[in-house]
Amino acid sequence: MTAAVTLPVQAAETPAAAQSVTLAEAITAGQAHISARYRFEQVDEDGFAKDAHASTLRLRLNYETGVWHGFSFMTEFDHLQSVGGDTYNSTRNNRTTRPIVADPEDTDLNQALLRYVSGQEEVVLGRQRINLDNQRFIGDVGWRQNEQTFDAVTLRSTRIPQTHLTYSYVDNVNRVFGPDSGTPPGDLRSDSHLIDAAWDLQAAGRLSAFGYLLDFDNAATLSSKTFGVLWTGQYPVGQFKMPWSLSYATQSETGDNPVNYSADYWQVEIGLAQDTWSARIGREVLTGDATRTDRAFQTPLATLHRWQGWVDKFLTTPPQGIEDTYVALGAKLAGFDLQLAWHDFGAEAVSRDYGTEWNLSVGRKVGKHVDLLLKAARYDADTFATDTTKLWASATVSF
Structure with missing residues (x-):
């Protein structure tokens, strides 16, 4: 449900400047940046006598050096603090009588990387943020207070005209539950390869082909190889624009995964937009099995x-897969960004209604440094999980 993300290679210094x-x-x-993001999240979930009230503050400080002979270094630290008490289950604080809000307190090294740029090639070594295409398969989970980063080496090239090539070898995945150990694990110890090639087709949009070979020592059942394509773009229709997204992928086991399986993914989305509003309708399917987990x-x-x-x-x-049919509306009104979406969820392998969900958000940027956001979501269960309402209020200040 998001636009494709292109990661251009940075321009290198001229030899004389270096x-x-x-x-x-x-x-x-170099340049230093600091930000603070406060968020209050309330979760009312059937099956729990008490609601979750997560009041958290994340402080982030990073510094990136200037460029020396094509090399630069960046480091970034996060500190996440609960404000006013742990009245939620962070997955690490043993508050299991309340619903989960996966924002455990921590102080950690979020990123620490060495970058080398030469012409149209870039190499990044170390702990880094990786977002590929629309983040449907590989992303930083930036919504959570402790985002997901990767201990990896990444190679990028734009030497071929209208083409972006990306390869990453991932040694460890630093998940949103970390850095402390626990359940779910804070790290996925990895021997994984991420390959992505994207072509700018001009008026015909952007086409990506990808292969993700994931092999995890401490989560063998998540080890898989996935190959697929993603085609995105927008077509002018009079005074409107018609954005589209089409994707297909196939997946099977790899590494030490004890389960032999094959599953498919596909998504189709089409919309209509002007400068101040947009509307989208789509369907996303992840296949499962009628009888086996x-x-x-x-x-x-x-x-x-x-x-x-x-x-x-x-x-x-879920074991029987999922079909998600959705409609989403967006608008910019008097400086506010508004979003409204509706989802109808069902099983893919059998005839079964999971439930429906409404999402609503209102955001506003105040000046150059402050972002405010209010969000609400309501899931009404039919045969899967339980009725749940979530509310969020957040403010981010960055310099």
């Missing part, structure tokens, strides 16, 4: 909050 900058000058001539299409490294409703009932695909 020679004129000393290492000490590059280190001291552990054979559904899974996306463990996706930015999942962007997909299949904000209540997050389907972070793990």
